[in-house]
Amino acid sequence: MRTRIALCSLFTVAVSAGDMVEAPKLKSEEAAKALVETCLKQFVAEDYKAGFELLKPYWVAPTNEIDTLVMQTISTRNAVRVRFGKSIGYELISQQHAGKSFLRILAIEKLQHTAIRYSVVFYKADDCWSLQTFFWDDKVQQLFSE
DSSP states (O other): OOOOOOEOOOOOGGSSSGGOOOOOSSSSSSHHHHHHHHHHEEEEEEHHHHHHHHGGOOOOOOGHHHHHHHHHHHHHHHHHHHHHHOOOEEEEEEEETTTTTTEEEEEEEESSSSSSEEEEEEESSSSSSEEEEEEESOOOGSSOOO
């Protein structure tokens, strides 16, 4: 049976407004894509904390939830390093829209023995994009349409 990495995600829908901090917004889809690429470069360098720090200002989520995700990511990635191998790069797979309000950037981190799939969703309420959700897993088969 294939071992699965625990899905690491943060959904901001259920967080309380008292813990929220107004986040800066991204002005364009290109800026959102550049943010994801800069984050992935940090992950390839195995500096997960620095990668998440780049996302924090744009993520409308409590800092303690993001910090928990960072610690889970570091712990899980350290545990599977031998099996998955060293990081050797990343690749942007797709950029998709759901209406005019959502943008999903799908990417992979290329490892020596497999890949990690990243899904990053941005939400546009007015004229700027903010980070809605971020998750990663090893379900690379879901990159293919059935």
